[in-house]
């Protein structure tokens with residue numbers, strides 16, 4: 180899933196603590212198991228709740244389980260504080276404690 184890959188030659192300066200937009204920082208996405216998958220598998224619709232959300236997350240996480248860049252993806256999500264979606268086999272609820280803890 181190439182959700183945020185910047186174009187080649189994109190701006191390379193990033194705020195402190197965030198990865199730069201240099202292309203090498205995003206190359207891991209080229210190896211993502213989800214690169215040709217509809218991003219809706221990884222992000223809930225506004226009205227999605229309960230079993231429907233859980234079922235979608237299980238499917239997304241099963242694909243993450245096959246992904247060669249799963250750890251890099253999870254690391255990215257934690258580094259930039261991704262608060263929505265499944266990243267690196269984790270849901271937003273599963274990442275929340277780590278994200279919350281880093282702001283203390």
Ligand code: SF4
Pocket residue numbers: 180208211212213214221242243244246247248249250252253265266267268
């Ligand atoms: S770990 Fe999951 S969300 Fe991340 S790149 Fe791989 S398949 Fe996509």
